[in-house]
Amino acid sequence: MPLLTLDHVTQRFGGLVAVNDLSFTIEPGSIVAMIGPNGAGKSTAFNLVTGIYRPSSGRIVFDGTDVTGKATSTIAALGIARTFQNIRLFAFMSAVENVTTGEHARLRANLVDSLLHLPSQRREEKRAYERAMELLRFVGLEKFADTYARNLAYGFQRRLEIARALASDPKLLLLDEPAAGMNPSEKRDLVDLIRRIRERGVTVFLIEHDMGLVMEISERITVLDHGEKIAEGPPAEVRNDPRVIEAYLGAPAEAS
Amino acid sequence: MATAPSAARRPLLNLSPGMRTAVIAFAVAVVLPFVHPNGAFTNFLADAGAFVLLALGLNIVVGFAGLLDLGYAAFFAIGSYAFAMLASPQFGIHVPFWLLVFVAAGIAAVFGILLGAPTLRLRGDYLAIVTLGFGEIVPQTFLNLTQWTGGPNGIGSLDQPVFFGLRFGFNPLPYYFLILALIALAVWVASNLRHSRLGRAWMAIREDELAAAHMGINTTTTKLAAFAMGASFSGLAGCAYASKLQLVSPDQFGFNVSVFILAMLVLGGMGNIPGVIVGSLILSALERFILPQGTNFLHGLGLNIDLTNSRFLIYGAILVLMMLFRPEGLIPSRERKAELHAADTDADAAEQEQELYTEAVH
Numbered sequence: 071m072p073l074l075t076l077d078h079v080t081q082r083f084g085g086l087v088a089v090n091d092l093s094f095t096i097e098p099g100s101i102v103a104m105i106g107p108n109g110a111g112k113s114t115a116f117n118l119v120t121g122i123y124r125p126s127s128g129r130i131v132f133d134g135t136d137v138t139g140k141a142t143s144t145i146a147a148l149g150i151a152r153t154f155q156n157i158r159l160f161a162f163m164s165a166v167e168n169v170t171t172g173e174h175a176r177l178r179a180n181l182v183d184s185l186l187h188l189p190s191q192r193r194e195e196k197r198a199y200e201r202a203m204e205l206l207r208f209v210g211l212e213k214f215a216d217t218y219a220r221n222l223a224y225g226f227q228r229r230l231e232i233a234r235a236l237a238s239d240p241k242l243l244l245l246d247e248p249a250a251g252m253n254p255s256e257k258r259d260l261v262d263l264i265r266r267i268r269e270r271g272v273t274v275f276l277i278e279h280d281m282g283l284v285m286e287i288s289e290r291i292t293v294l295d296h297g298e299k300i301a302e303g304p305p306a307e308v309r310n311d312p313r314v315i316e317a318y319l320g321a322p323a324e325a326s
Numbered sequence: 327m328a329t330a331p332s333a334a335r336r337p338l339l340n341l342s343p344g345m346r347t348a349v350i351a352f353a354v355a356v357v358l359p360f361v362h363p364n365g366a367f368t369n370f371l372a373d374a375g376a377f378v379l380l381a382l383g384l385n386i387v388v389g390f391a392g393l394l395d396l397g398y399a400a401f402f403a404i405g406s407y408a409f410a411m412l413a414s415p416q417f418g419i420h421v422p423f424w425l426l427v428f429v430a431a432g433i434a435a436v437f438g439i440l441l442g443a444p445t446l447r448l449r450g451d452y453l454a455i456v457t458l459g460f461g462e463i464v465p466q467t468f469l470n471l472t473q474w475t476g477g478p479n480g481i482g483s484l485d486q487p488v489f490f491g492l493r494f495g496f497n498p499l500p501y502y503f504l505i506l507a508l509i510a511l512a513v514w515v516a517s518n519l520r521h522s523r524l525g526r527a528w529m530a531i532r533e534d535e536l537a538a539a540h541m542g543i544n545t546t547t548t549k550l551a552a553f554a555m556g557a558s559f560s561g562l563a564g565c566a567y568a569s570k571l572q573l574v575s576p577d578q579f580g581f582n583v584s585v586f587i588l589a590m591l592v593l594g595g596m597g598n599i600p601g602v603i604v605g606s607l608i609l610s611a612l613e614r615f616i617l618p619q620g621t622n623f624l625h626g627l628g629l630n631i632d633l634t635n636s637r638f639l640i641y642g643a644i645l646v647l648m649m650l651f652r653p654e655g656l657i658p659s660r661e662r663k664a665e666l667h668a669a670d671t672d673a674d675a676a677e678q679e680q681e682l683y684t685e686a687v688h
Contacts, residue, residue: 120540122536141539141544142536142539142540143539143540143541143542143543143544143545146539146540146541146542147542151540152540154537158534158536158537159534159537160529160530160533160534160537160538161533161534161665162533162661162662162664162665163526163529163530163533163661167526167529170526171526171527171529171530171538171541171543172541174523174526174527174530174541174542174543175541175542177523179522179523179524181524181551183522184518184519184522184523184524184525185515185518185519186518187518187522191522191523194523195521195522195523198523218661218664220664221664234541238541238542
């Protein structure tokens, strides 16, 4: 059974069709990518999956549950975590607090536990803290646990966002342009990190413009253009698809 | 012991050196009325304490969750009137004080949710304007529901608390200790909340509401929890204040009270419990001591200037000066200080870490 299914999903904003009749599936345990020129509707597709937008028509099914039109927080609690194209960390919370906040959906403490600081709540907080530190080590940021997210270097902020997303134990991780603004060595680290995330049993779905990275890491690629899916398949196949080349480079000049 | 430094480095654990400061401050507060045994002074301390409670409550809404509430006095009114209606000859109902304190906190919390619910989709200026409206509506309602609230005369002859057979009477001292105990409770609760799952959710909403929702935080219930908790503190304050004054009337809860409490947070340091307490004590002292004494002093010099009449001018000037020279407040929280001085420190910090990173990579 696929982990995520988009079934004829369409999103209109007034007269603009941002995503048009998009269907695809993601198998559990895979690393898949979505590519396409700017404005192709990739981020809109992510926003549909995480419940920021309610699709104009179509259905989204995650792990056997119909999540179409569900609240973002509900979808997150079901096991979809994400990072953002323009980093959205909690700027004035420390790195470790950011990750602990990411654990929110996993933690059980209610208002009364928190008010009275009951022993069960203290134990849970301690475990949450230790787990957050473990995740910071996983992304290589344990040295910066007490640094404000805002004061971290750009590449570190991207990693911290990934650690925060992993904190909820998601089944599916959406990465929105994780390599944007990274230098080549940072990109190599990122490829390694994404592979280690998959080894933890997390399915990874990414939007990325860096074709080298996408081709290297993805098992399947979906290509969008003007809100429509124009190609889908393994990297080697997509790379040579004439429609993909046309979308990126323009149509070849008419012969004769 | 080797555990001490590591405990201090953990921001999530509650075992801070702040605990020591809290114990010392509490001890000083206990002996203070005996150091200067004067009825007016004790009375001032009790009133200032009630405003500390209010400031701690507003701090949860504005400081922790970042929801600007300009009508907080409405909850103070609701707490006070709840006490007045349930412990006075008005309806002949006399609920015991110690039970009523928590009932009134609960009633105020329910109104916190009722008034919070319609504002959930609003942010920033819009939220502030709607809460400003509530702050006006609530005292007006109490003013006009004459048959229940006594209209402009309010409700008088309120019950006095009885502690193990001892009636509190008209001496301010037992009220002061009552309020001190409520403050201790409020500080404990507020700092527990600050370092909990809920407290982090509040801060996350303050920082970035959309990202918070992606953490699985239900922003609706989390914001309502902030309004409810903040309001419940003013229920406590309302009970203590009303029973001490023996009277509630609609003119005690005007817009200036809401602004007064907010100014305490701004002055002391929004989001930081010690800062909020210090800010509210300073403004209370200014209102009750410094301005009247200053006026007497000026009269003594033959100057006919009444400082108490121009107190809003003085508060305004203080706030303007704070905004210019120390916008984070006198005793700010770590994050607020960083936020307001971000431009100064940002560049170096990022640069340093970039260097560290390149070192690590090569």
